[in-house]
Amino acid sequence: MGSAWISFTTDYGLDDGFVAACHGVIARIAPRVRVIDVTHAVPAQRIRHGASVLAQTVPYLPEAVHVAVVDPGVGTARRGVVVVAERGLLAGPDNGLLVPAAEALGGVVAAYELVAPEYRLPAVSATFHGRDVFAPAAAHLSLGVTPPEFGPPVTELVRLPEPVVRVRPGELVSEVLVIDRFGNVQLAATSADLHAAGIGDRAAVEGMDVPLGRTFGDVRAGEALLYTDSGGRLAVAVNGGSAAAALALSEDQEVTITSSPFAS
Structure with a gap:
């Protein structure tokens, strides 16, 4: 080999x-x-x-x-x-x-x-x-x-518990997987989970109203957005800032996303 x-x-x-x-x-x-x-x-x-x-x-x-x-x-x-x-x-x-x-x-x-x-x-x-x-x-x-x-074969490897993702009508609960050095918060959930929960173009992430976007520049400096990151997961970011700090989030924490009252 x-x-x-x-x-x-x-x-x-x-x-x-x-x-x-x-x-x-x-x-x-x-x-x-x-x-x-x-x-x-x-x-x-x-x-x-x-x-x-x-x-x-x-x-x-x-x-x-x-x-x-x-x-x-x-x-x-x-x-x-x-x-x-x-x-x-x-x-x-x-x-x-x-x-x-x-x-x-x-x-x-x-x-x-x-x-x-x-x-x-x-x-x-x-x-x-x-x-x-x-x-x-x-x-x-x-x-x-x-x-x-x-050495000898290993028949069963240790596996990490599956990260929490719960989908209900109008609500998505997801565990935080990774917070990167920019303060971007990667969730275990995907956009398919968000769609399955029936959440549209705006969402409330831990009560904070955020739009769904494609990239950081879709919102003004200092504003938050929900997007699909380069790893294919849902993520929360603040343009020019730290979403982890703005929302007081940490890894392994469960985050609740609901439909925003301002959704169209």
């Missing part, structure tokens, strides 16, 4: 040497592989955020080995896995982080536990599996080591 590319997604941030150490491990094992850093700004330990960002990004990357680490259970009994998808391989903790991206890459074909000692560093820290287990696994996968060589 093998790959010329590895993508890398974590909640490590850039204040410390964690990302560089993982890059260094990959470079020492597979010096010719190219690494694409998806993000290292996943909020600390926010598995769903990391899973959502990765799943929305991998369809636009070259076929690759995707290593992702958002791992509050590091050093516990949680497994490390390599997941085989139709269009790529993924390595990381078995905590739900990898499955949405695997589904975005055509679905899970197989999975194997990362236990073979020859494909990890000789000394494994209890708190830094990104460096000692997952980065080496990704590098060896990129060189053509096959997934079954890493």
Whole structure:
């Protein structure tokens, strides 16, 4: 198999040497592989955020080995896995982080536990599996080591709970998936859910009247709108501002959308 590319997604941030150490491990094992850093700004330990960002990004990357680490259970009994998808391989903790991206890459074909000692560093820290287990696994996968060589098959992967989406006549309740650095609020719901609730060209989002729009410039600076974002989800934005701040929203919160009293 093998790959010329590895993508890398974590909640490590850039204040410390964690990302560089993982890059260094990959470079020492597979010096010719190219690494694409998806993000290292996943909020600390926010598995769903990391899973959502990765799943929305991998369809636009070259076929690759995707290593992702958002791992509050590091050093516990949680497994490390390599997941085989139709269009790529993924390595990381078995905590739900990898499955949405695997589904975005055509679905899970197989999975194997990362236990073979020859494909990890000789000394494994209890708190830094990104460096000692997952980065080496990704590098060896990129060189053509096959997934079954890493360990026994995993028949059932951990999956995150489905995000809340409830549709009733005139009302849509949706969980917040991701808030980006601009304060745009991505919801789990889609425009099809909004249509199914019978909500038209204006809506009340947590009581705030907002129009449905196509892009930020459809409203004046400082005004909010509801739109379908680049990931295909409903989102709330404020032109030139932060919808998360304006509506006091946070990730995992449930947001209620109803028909606006000002709807035409």
